Amino acid sequence: LVARMRPFGETIFAEMSRLAAETGAINLGQGFPDTDGPRSLLEAAARHIREGVNQYPPGPGRPELRAAVAADRRRRYGVELDPDTEVYVTVGATAGIAAGVLGLVEPGDEVVLFEPMYDSYAAVVALAGGVRRPVTLRPAPADGGRFTFDPAELRAAVGPRTRMVVVNTPHNPTGTVFTRAELAEIAAVCQEHDLIALTDEVYEHLVFDGAEHVPLATLPGMAERTLSVSSVGKTFSVTAWKTGWVMGPEPLVRAARTVNQFLTFTANGALQLAVAEALEGEAAWVRAQRDALQRKRDRLCAGLSSAGLDVLRPQGTYFVLTDIRPLGFADGIELARSLPHRAGVAAVPAQVLYDNVEEGRHLVRFAFCKRDEVLDAAAERLVAAL
């Protein structure tokens, strides 16, 4: 294995899902729903496969999906994109993020990231030969424990070699939905230092209590310097479909596109057609799913509190972070590795998503994208065992 990848072993999501399978634990670790997406979406994919959509789609993605993404972006956020040059389909957000970083970050360039950070960011920055500059999100006691950043720390992280800022909102694993004011801080720094922003918006639909997802690209001066990434897995509960897209000004999209031609070349065409139809046709399903997830969040938060964990209530995504210290635990990795045996529940230690591991040692993440009876059973087990 090349030196720059040696710090990266098996991902925590794979490790915890394996442990859950081995022990028969309820898996609230890796984030995937235990119910299917909208029927019409599944039927459409099957129909397109049956009807012969089984060869390579065009390199940039099926035109139907690129047009649907552009229309969706216009409808919901007022953003205008040319579907031919400013939208590009990838194998999930993961490939879009990788292609964007590899296409835009030179060896030695610095990349500012908010920690805890989704695990693929650190790895692709390392693959590009970039240097991570983490800015830590911390719970604000005055704001109900909502995670946010200190603008002074953001500014201190930026230097002459900084090339890019990665912004994930709604944020996995804290559940923070960045406000317009927070995004304006980031936008100001990007413009003062001529940085590119790469956004990960895969949870864009999963926001609760009336919170609003604001794409960074919609802030003044940001459209021309932002590569936005999203995907279908969370929106339609089809995490295996691995269908995503990057959006932005032609030069940034071209950078990602140039790289991705040689990473995955193209993505599954039949699924792209089905997703194109659902983006417009299944908006009501998405809203109902969001409302259901909000209730599930409340259900699991109540259960985790009953078990004695300190719950850091999320505004978006389908994850909740808990502080394990009230129960006398200190190390989330230790607890997460023993929890499947001890309680029959699997979770993810947030510590592995930090560069400054001390900041996240006491945090463990639980997923609530599960059927109510599964959430209830997990809570009962935790109450009994902890």
Ligand code: PMP
């Ligand atoms: N970004 C974040 C923040 C995620 O949580 C995930 C997990 N699914 C991804 C990207 C990957 O998305 P995809 O499955 O579309 O590659």
Ligand code: GLN
């Ligand atoms: N995004 C999901 C999570 O955070 C799944 C990630 C993965 O398995 N790579 O749990």
